[in-house]
Amino acid sequence: MIIIHALNSLFYLNLFINQKKQKTMLPKFLLADNSQEMPDMLYVVHNQAPRFIVGSDIEDFSVNQTIYWIDEKPKDKDLIAQLLEEAEEFLEAELENQDSYFEDGEDD
Secondary structure, eight states: HHHOOOOOOOHHHHHHHHHHHOOOOSSSSEEEEEETTTTEEEEEEEOOSSOEEEEEEESSSTSSOOOEEEEOOOHHHHHHHHHHHHHHHHHHHHHHHHHHHHHHHHTT
């Protein structure tokens, strides 16, 4: 259900951007969650071809990992491994940034 909603959202976002003929660029990665239904899962959305969503355990990116391909799944396993590594690096950087943000806010 979550993935279907995310896919529909991406479809309508792409449609909106194409209709407006804007050169708006989405970030390469987005972070998503559904804390009400799946509190132990995080999702990283890759917005450049090949687009995909990878769901993983909130504590360890490599645990309970599921990839949902929006575009056709690449046949090159090295490319898939590289994309997953980039997704993990993005997730780690985002979580570190979030931790720093909240730590800085506590000093006020």
